[in-house]
Amino acid sequence: MNRVFLLFLLLVPLLSGRSIAAPGAHGPNGEHLDSPGAGSIAALDGRPRMEGYSELFELVAHVEHDRVSVMINVYETNAPVDGATVDLDSDGRTVRAEFDPSTGVYSFMDRELADRLNGPGMHSLAFTIDTGEQFDIVAGALDVAEHEHHDRSRPGLWIAAAAVALALAGLLFHRRRRTRARFSGVRS
Numbered sequence: 001m002n003r004v005f006l007l008f009l010l011l012v013p014l015l016s017g018r019s020i021a022a023p024g025a026h027g028p029n030g031e032h033l034d035s036p037g038a039g040s041i042a043a044l045d046g047r048p049r050m051e052g053y054s055e056l057f058e059l060v061a062h063v064e065h066d067r068v069s070v071m072i073n074v075y076e077t078n079a080p081v082d083g084a085t086v087d088l089d090s091d092g093r094t095v096r097a098e099f100d101p102s103t104g105v106y107s108f109m110d111r112e113l114a115d116r117l118n119g120p121g122m123h124s125l126a127f128t129i130d131t132g133e134q135f136d137i138v139a140g141a142l143d144v145a146e147h148e149h150h151d152r153s154r155p156g157l158w159i160a161a162a163a164v165a166l167a168l169a170g171l172l173f174h175r176r177r178r179t180r181a182r183f184s185g186v187r188s
Contacts, residue, residue, distance in 0.1 A: 049063075052139060053138060055075065056129075057072055058072070063144075068108040069108075070127065072086065085131075089125070117142060124141055
């Protein structure tokens, strides 16, 4: 009887903890783990992401809190495109990228643009890429879902706390009963 009861006491907190990661749970960057497209790469790193390609180039763009970062490759060979002149057009605004040769990343250092692109909705983006020998435009759309704010009361935590309290009350009751049985000479 004692072993079964102790096993129960150990399993209750473990089993009740599963309710903490219920629908509506957030990942490390605040992304919704149960949102549509949660299995995509965009959801995994928490940043809005756009992929696009043309006959000459392919790119991946990430929107961060203060900039838009882009990696560009040649479409046929997947070789990185280094040192090109890259402009981003979005909603009538044009921004030129700064290239970092150590990382191969083009950065559009415009906080206002990044703030707008981080907002919910569909954002049209057009990247103009000029290597000096080749010129092309890669267009795409960035779809940012509206962030739903959930009730912070976390019912899973209350359920887990109630289960632990119930287990502790059961343990105290069991020990008290055993102690009384010992004094009365009855074995449990």
